[in-house]
Amino acid sequence: MSDGRKFEFNWPWFGNRHIIDFLQGSILSRELSHFYIFSGLPDLGKSALALAFSASLLCRNFADGQGLLPCGSCPSCLEVKKAAHSDLTFLRLAEEKKNISVEQVRNFIRLMSLGSFASGFKIGLVKSAESLSLEAANCLLKTLEEPKPGVVIILLTSHLEQLPATILSRGQILLFRPAAREQVYDYLVNEHKLTRDFARVLSRISSGRPALAAKLANDPGFFAGRKKIILTLIKMMSDNISGRFQAIEEIIKQEPGSAVETLEVWQTITRDLLLMRLNLEELTANELALNELREVNLPIAGLLNLQEKIKEGMKYLAANANPRTVLENISLQT
Ligand SMILES: [Zn+2]
Secondary structure, three states, X not given: OOOOOOEEEOOOOOOOHHHHHHHHHHHHHOOOOOEEEEEOOOOOOHHHHXXXXXXXXXXXXXXXXXXXXXXXXXXXXXXXXXXXOOOEEEEOOXXXXXXXXXXXXXXXXXXXXXXXXXXXXXXXEEOOHHHEOHHHHHHHHXXXXXXXXXXXXXXXXXXXXXXXXXXXXXXXXXXXXXXXXXXXXXXXXXXXXXXXXXXXXXHHHOOOOHXXXXXXXXXXXXXXXXXXXXXXXXXXXXXXXXXXXXXXXXXXXXXXXXXXXXXXXXXXXXXXXXXXHOOOHHHOXXXXXXXXXXXXXXXXXXXXXXXXXXXXXXXXXXXXXXXXXXXXXXXXXX
């Protein structure tokens, strides 16, 4: 930097080096955009990076022009950790709602304009931005058209294609990609201190999604639940119809609202079975259920059909179809 002072970054690793480099570069050069769109599959670390980026801008060290970013210990960093920083506002889909409403956006904009502006920044994070209603998106757009200095809005989405073109054309779009399996493995061994065996199981199951791997590593209940879903889905494939419907009932009861996740797991199982038919067992994701997978007798044609139906099911779910009906229909395909 021209003034000779410098920063060091203290961000979590979540793959996507190209995005980390870009964001850190804009901090170093102080060439910040008012509006970013983080796009990619769930659990690639979009939220974690958005938080690290925000915390860095709000950290006292950034104002001081040197040191660790974020330092993790200044008053600002402590408030970010508690999700209680007055210059960092969140907007997310309310429970059981299909859209982020225009009222929510108005409230979000109002909150962003309040307070001390202590850090010189007002940062807003919008999660599941694809669920902004059109009216809500237009309302947000007005703020983006004439942003006040220091305002930074970050939209997070796993469905970029569902955002209005008017929003897309204004944002700095950053595309998150899955990490390589070996990278996730190293991350689990080095950062989360997992045993090599467990790190291998989780790096395979998490399909290049570091945030998912971290959740599985740190939350035994979540891991047990995921394992149960995998085993239930595999068992279901050779069960009769009432057994299949009962299995779906169980999954829905265990994790309400998780039909999308269930379909994603189902997709990995189908892919694993195809890999096994092709003698590529070492590439399977669900290593923890290899014995159970070996028991499934579906032929390749059936597996391909199932894959197709799961893809269709995802589209129905995105269009707000009833999750139970979608899962039951797919379960009839094998
Ligand atoms: Zn700090």
